[in-house]
Amino acid sequence: MGNVTIRILARELQLSAATVSKALADSHEISQSTKKRVLEKAAALNYTPNPYASSLRRKKSKTIAVVLPEVADSFFSQAIDGIEAIAQDKGYHVLVCLTHERALKEQAILHEMLGGRADGILISSCSETTDPASILELQEKGVPVVFFDRVCEELDTAKVVTDDRNSAYKASDHLIRCGCRNIAFLTISENLSISHERIEGYKHALEERGIKFNPADIIPCTHQADDNVHLLKKMLGKKDRPDGIIASVEKLAVQVYQACRELGLNIPGDVRVVGFSNLVTASLLNPSLTTITQPAFEMGRAAATLLFKALGNKSADAAQNVLVIPSELQVRDSTS
Amino acid sequence: MGNVTIRILARELQLSAATVSKALADSHEISQSTKKRVLEKAAALNYTPNPYASSLRRKKSKTIAVVLPEVADSFFSQAIDGIEAIAQDKGYHVLVCLTHERALKEQAILHEMLGGRADGILISSCSETTDPASILELQEKGVPVVFFDRVCEELDTAKVVTDDRNSAYKASDHLIRCGCRNIAFLTISENLSISHERIEGYKHALEERGIKFNPADIIPCTHQADDNVHLLKKMLGKKDRPDGIIASVEKLAVQVYQACRELGLNIPGDVRVVGFSNLVTASLLNPSLTTITQPAFEMGRAAATLLFKALGNKSADAAQNVLVIPSELQVRDSTS
DNA sequence: TTTATTTACTTAACCGTTTTCGTAATCACA
DNA sequence: TGTGATTACGAAAACGGTTAAGTAAATAAA
Numbered sequence: 001m002g003n004v005t006i007r008i009l010a011r012e013l014q015l016s017a018a019t020v021s022k023a024l025a026d027s028h029e030i031s032q033s034t035k036k037r038v039l040e041k042a043a044a045l046n047y048t049p050n051p052y053a054s055s056l057r058r059k060k061s062k063t064i065a066v067v068l069p070e071v072a073d074s075f076f077s078q079a080i081d082g083i084e085a086i087a088q089d090k091g092y093h094v095l096v097c098l099t100h101e102r103a104l105k106e107q108a109i110l111h112e113m114l115g116g117r118a119d120g121i122l123i124s125s126c127s128e129t130t131d132p133a134s135i136l137e138l139q140e141k142g143v144p145v146v147f148f149d150r151v152c153e154e155l156d157t158a159k160v161v162t163d164d165r166n167s168a169y170k171a172s173d174h175l176i177r178c179g180c181r182n183i184a185f186l187t188i189s190e191n192l193s194i195s196h197e198r199i200e201g202y203k204h205a206l207e208e209r210g211i212k213f214n215p216a217d218i219i220p221c222t223h224q225a226d227d228n229v230h231l232l233k234k235m236l237g238k239k240d241r242p243d244g245i246i247a248s249v250e251k252l253a254v255q256v257y258q259a260c261r262e263l264g265l266n267i268p269g270d271v272r273v274v275g276f277s278n279l280v281t282a283s284l285l286n287p288s289l290t291t292i293t294q295p296a297f298e299m300g301r302a303a304a305t306l307l308f309k310a311l312g313n314k315s316a317d318a319a320q321n322v323l324v325i326p327s328e329l330q331v332r333d334s335t336s
Numbered sequence: 337m338g339n340v341t342i343r344i345l346a347r348e349l350q351l352s353a354a355t356v357s358k359a360l361a362d363s364h365e366i367s368q369s370t371k372k373r374v375l376e377k378a379a380a381l382n383y384t385p386n387p388y389a390s391s392l393r394r395k396k397s398k399t400i401a402v403v404l405p406e407v408a409d410s411f412f413s414q415a416i417d418g419i420e421a422i423a424q425d426k427g428y429h430v431l432v433c434l435t436h437e438r439a440l441k442e443q444a445i446l447h448e449m450l451g452g453r454a455d456g457i458l459i460s461s462c463s464e465t466t467d468p469a470s471i472l473e474l475q476e477k478g479v480p481v482v483f484f485d486r487v488c489e490e491l492d493t494a495k496v497v498t499d500d501r502n503s504a505y506k507a508s509d510h511l512i513r514c515g516c517r518n519i520a521f522l523t524i525s526e527n528l529s530i531s532h533e534r535i536e537g538y539k540h541a542l543e544e545r546g547i548k549f550n551p552a553d554i555i556p557c558t559h560q561a562d563d564n565v566h567l568l569k570k571m572l573g574k575k576d577r578p579d580g581i582i583a584s585v586e587k588l589a590v591q592v593y594q595a596c597r598e599l600g601l602n603i604p605g606d607v608r609v610v611g612f613s614n615l616v617t618a619s620l621l622n623p624s625l626t627t628i629t630q631p632a633f634e635m636g637r638a639a640a641t642l643l644f645k646a647l648g649n650k651s652a653d654a655a656q657n658v659l660v661i662p663s664e665l666q667v668r669d670s671t672s
Numbered sequence: 673t674t675t676a677t678t679t680a681c682t683t684a685a686c687c688g689t690t691t692t693c694g695t696a697a698t699c700a701c702a
Numbered sequence: 703t704g705t706g707a708t709t710a711c712g713a714a715a716a717c718g719g720t721t722a723a724g725t726a727a728a729t730a731a732a
Contacts, residue, residue, distance in 0.1 A: 003452070003477070005688055016712045021690060031710060046473070048451035052397065053688035055388040056717045063431075072417050077408045084407070084434050088441075093453070095399075096432045098420050105424075115384035116339070117429070137382070141339070257620045281615060284593045286622030341718055352682045357720060367680060389718035392687045 004045045013041050024049070055116075064307060065095040065118035067109055069126050069150075073250055074278035075296045076124070079148065082300025083122060090308055092119075101223055103128035110134035114141060120307045124150040127189030127223075144310035148303035149294075151193045158310065160303040160323045164194050167292045167327040168201030171246050171274045174290070176209045178272055178335050180244030184235065186219045186252045198248050198276075217242070221252055228252065232259035236271065244335075247275040253289060254279075272335040276327075287333035294327045340381045349377050360385070391452075400643060401431040401454035403445055405462050405486075409586055410614035411632045412460070415484065418636025419458060426644055428455075437559055439464035446470035450477060456643045460486040463525030463559075480646035484639035485630075487529045494646065496639040496659045500530050503628045503663040504537030507582050507610045510626070512545045514608055514671050516580030520571065522555045522588045534584050534612075553578070557588055564588065568595035572607065580671075583611040589625060590615075608671040612663075623669035630663045 006024075010017045015034070023030045023038035030038075041047075055061045066083055068076050080096065087094050095118055099106040106126045111134055113121060121143060123135075130152050138145055139157070148160040175183050185202050187195045199218060206213050219235065221228045228251075235241060236259055247253035253275025260267055267273050267287055274290040275282075282289040302323050342360075346353045351370070359366045359374035366374075377383075391397045402419055404412050416432065423430050431454055435442040442462045447470055449457060456479060459471075466488050474481055475493070484496040511519050521538050523531045535554060542549050555571065557564045564587075571577060572595055583589035589611025596603055603609050603623055610626040611618075618625040638659050 003688090006690095007688075017689080018691080018713080019711055022711090025690085029710065034710080046450070048447065050392065050688050051448075051451050051453045052388045052391040053717090054690075056386065056392055056719090057688080057690045059717075061388065070417065071407065071420070072410070072413045074408070077413045080432070081406065081408050081434070084432070088434070094432055096416070096420070096430055098417070098424070112384065114382070115387050117387045251616075254616055254620065257617075261620070279617060280587075280590055281617045281621060284590065284597070284621050285617060286620060286624070288622070339718090342720095343718075353719075354683075354721075355681060358681090361720085365680065370680080386718050389687090390720075392689090393718085393720045395687075 003050070004047050006047075006049070009038070009042060009045060009047050012045070013037060059116065061093075061117060061119050062091060063093040063095055063118045064120045064122060064304070065097055065109075065113055067097045067099060067106065067121060067123040069099050069101045069124065071096065071098060074280070075149070075250060075294055078278055078296035079124075079300035079303075082297040082302075083304040084300075086301055086304035086308065092308075099126040101126045101128065103130065107131050107134050110138060113138060113143065116143075118143070120144040120146070120311050122146050122148060122303050122307055124148050125152055125192070126150075127192055129191050144307055146303045146307045146310070148299055149194065153193050153196075156320055158306045158321045158323075160299050160306065160325065161194070162294045162299065162327045163324050164197035164327075165201040165204070167276070167294075167329070168198035168246065168248070169205045170201075170329045171276075171290075171292050172202045172205030173209070174329060174331065174335060175244040175246070175272055175274060176205060176211065178244070178268075180242075180272055181211060182217070182240070182242045183244040183246060184217050184219050184242035186221055186232075186245060186247045186249070186256070188221050188223065188249050188252070190218075190220060195248065198246075202246065221249075221255075225251065225255055228255045229259050229262070232256055233263055236260065236263055236265060242271060244272045245274070247273065247277075250275065250277040250279060253277050253291075257285065257289075267334050268336060274329075274335055282330070283332060285334075290332045290335040291330050292327045293330055295325045298325055339386070340383050342383075342385070345374070345378060345381060345383050348381070349373060395452065397453060397455050398427060399429040399431055399454045400456045400458060400640070401433055401445075401449055403433045403435060403442065403457060403459040405435050405437045405460065407432065407434060410616070411485070411586060411630055414614055414632035415460075415636035415639075418633040418638075419640045420636075422637055422640035422644065428644075435462040437462045437464065439466065443467050443470050446474060449474060449479065452479075454479070456480040456482070456647050458482050458484060458639050458643055460484050461488055461528070462486075463528055465527050480643055482639050482643045482646070484635055485530065489529045489532075492656055494639075494642045494657045494659075496635050496642060496661065497530070498630045498635065498663045499660050500533035500663075501537040501540070503612070503630075503665070504534035504582065504584070505541045506537075506665045507612075507626075507628050508538045508541030509545075510665060510667065510671060511580040511582070511608055511610060512541060512547065514580070514604075516578075516608055517547060518553070518576070518578045519580040519582060520553050520555050520578035522557055522568075522581060522583045522585070522592070524557050524559065524585050524588070526554075526556060531584065534582075538582065557585075557591075561587065561591055564591045565595050565598070568592055569599055572596065572599055572601060578607060580608045581610075583609065583613070586611065586613040586615060589613050589627075593621065593625075603670050604672060610665075610671055618666070619668060621670075626668045626671040627666050628663050629666055631661045634661055 007017045010020045023035045097109045146158040151159045203213050277291045278296050282291045343353045346356045359371045433445045482494040487495045613627045614632050618627045
């Protein structure tokens with residue numbers, strides 16, 4: 001009943017623990033016949049190595065941590081799928097740590113990671129300001145960190161992003177071409193890299209078409225769905241309501257639909273909508289939603305790949321790569 | 337640069353490692369003044385304990401594993417949110433292990449867990465047959481296991497499910513009341529507990545209304561979206577196509593919509609659809625989707641709570657609870 | 673004053689694997 | 703036949719935190 005350890009295995013085999021350990025690791029120092037005996041006995045006794053003993057000794061946890069705001073979001077869950085695919089392939093485990101968009105929680109998680117719980121970190125920052133200190137500490141300790149999607153611009157780490165600025169530009173330009181002149185831009189946080197980039201793209205499109213940018217058109221939203229719907233209804237209830245909306249976050253697009261439905265507003269008749277979204281149901285919505293579709297799965301894969309590349313290098317933070325994977329504008333009925 | 341260990345901390349403080357350890361654990365054996373000194377020095381040196389050393393010695397990992405088929409699914413991702421909320425509260429970490437619906441992968445993951453990587457396991461089985469052996473082994477080793485949603489009926493573990501049979505009954509009954517007489521039931525696996533239950537509920541409703549059950553109406557689907565759409569189009573293209581469809585899995589409902597769209601079939605005119613689904617967009621689809629909405633977040637919370645209860649007990653598998661949290665039928669336009 | 677008790681620490685032995693350094697024994701080669 | 707490699711294994715010391723057992727000093731009880 002007491003767990004079968006490598007020493008128990010060794011005793012049964014009349015061997016030393018060292019030999020068994022090496023045999024299990026398929027070391028060249030061990031004869032084929034011994035390896036076979038060990039493997040067989042291990043299977044017979046149902047031996048499973050204690051990962052913590054191993055981690056302690058090797059200073060490797062065979063685990064990566066994914067730090068992100070939430071998982072109930074198509075983009076993030078698809079990204080996790082991509083990350084996990086790579087990790088599983090490399091024999092690594094995935095620790096999912098949710099920040100719930102709280103900077104404090106994020107910091108606490110990152111600080112804990114200093115203990116070596118994970119060999120590397122994938123992170124998509126929360127919407128409150130990310131403290132570069134924790135990240136810097138990790139880097140100093142030689143723990144590779146790769147940002148994805150929501151990156152921290154000031155930091156010199158590997159990053160995987162999509163072409164946020166250009167995507168927002170395309171979305172805005174598309175709306176303008178559709179006749180919109182008063183476009184609201186919904187965002188969840190102004191100190192998020194992706195927000196900056198996307199707002200820049202939006203501004204650029206306006207400028208190019210000679211539309212004056214009005215700071216009041218940048219609408220900061222919250223993480224409370226009902227608050228947002230309330231806010232949106234208020235905005236859309238006004239006489240000078242926008243004739244176009246860009247929802248820079250998946251959830252916000254859904255909330256715009258809800259607000260419009262409750263107000264009896266027609267999309268795209270009364271207001272056109274485009275959302276940054278990875279919803280599989282985008283094309284099935286009423287009306288189908290024009291989206292900027294991010295390559296979520298691919299971004300997850302790419303971030304994980306970058307992380308493992310860094311883990312392979314002795315020079316920990318060698319991979320100061322920035323990867324940009326383009327998003328796609330998919331025009332559907334909500335704008336046409 | 338070299339990690340600051342408890343011994344280094346101790347040396348700096350002119351104390352023994354034992355004292356520091358106890359001080360950090362707020363042991364009553366240590367004086368207040370020493371505790372304060374230790375805490376301050378620990379903060380100053382930015383000490384972070386090595387979780388693996390601790391896990392090795394204490395035989396506790398402060399980690400739970402969530403084993404499930406995928407994460408890119410509203411039900412599962414919401415459930416994870418619920419699980420994580422509880423785990424974070426208890427100071428535990430969450431290891432997410434995806435089986436991708438492969439029994440072999442599931443077995444491998446569970447077998448690895450024997451090593452003690454996680455203190456407890458939450459699992460929603462994959463659609464291929466789950467091998468009770470791995471679970472039994474875990475239980476023998478005293479690792480508590482809680483099933484949620486996709487449970488293993490033969491096993492005597494704690495379980496959290498929804499009222500699958502009754503939900504399916506309600507969905508079927510609803511369709512019949514709407515006039516359907518030829519109802520197809522889409523499933524992904526026939527050896528899944530939830531499939532059994534749901535099919536039973538479906539049969540029961542038919543029987544009660546004097547409609548003969550036709551085994552051919554149980555449509556086994558795959559995990560390939562395009563395969564399913566193809567299959568569904570074939571089915572819906574026939575003259576004697578069903579006049580009602582129950583999609584017992586979230587993704588399948590979406591695929592029914594796609595198939596109908598491609599065939600130009602009208603929902604609910606040509607065929608009525610109800611789906612087991614937690615999509616936030618259900619009410620925004622075209623037409624809005626009648627759903628059996630499962631309490632995903634709550635189920636996650638409940639499962640985690642049950643697990644922690646078991647972790648609290650010395651008698652590991654004391655909690656052979658079965659919790660049933662009811663789902664809700666939300667009638668929308670796809671059936672009316 | 674002597675004896676118990678409490679307080680505040682220390683020592684040392686773990687936990688289970690890995691790995692460095694040996695060391696016999698076998699083999700190759702001049 | 704002696705020297706150097708090579709092969710196959712073992713002893714023991716890590717890794718870093720925890721904890722049982724022990725101890726010296728201070729305090730309380732007799």
